[in-house]
Amino acid sequence: MTSLPNISIVMSVYNGADRLREAIESVLSQEGVSLEFIVIDDGSTDGTDVIIGEYARHDTRVKILHPGASSIFLQSRPRLLALRL
DSSP states (O other), X not given: XXXXXXXXXXXXXXXXXXXXXXXXXXXXXXXSSOEEEEEEEOSOOSXXXXXXXXXXXXXXXXXXXXXXXXXXXXXXXXXXXXXXX
């Protein structure tokens, strides 16, 4: 039985291939904590999905979500953007 991670980190990305590796490496380099890293590829066309896939194949902490145009995530996006914590 696998234990649940202490922390879930969620990052949305759209055409961010140029800085994506740096961002992923930063998250995965955290020490002293069990984590899962959920990356939401918001329809990128610049190879972002390939980069995320490489990490997900080599590190089980990385999960990829590819929401479709009718997904709840995209429908709630305006509301999510309005939240400022």
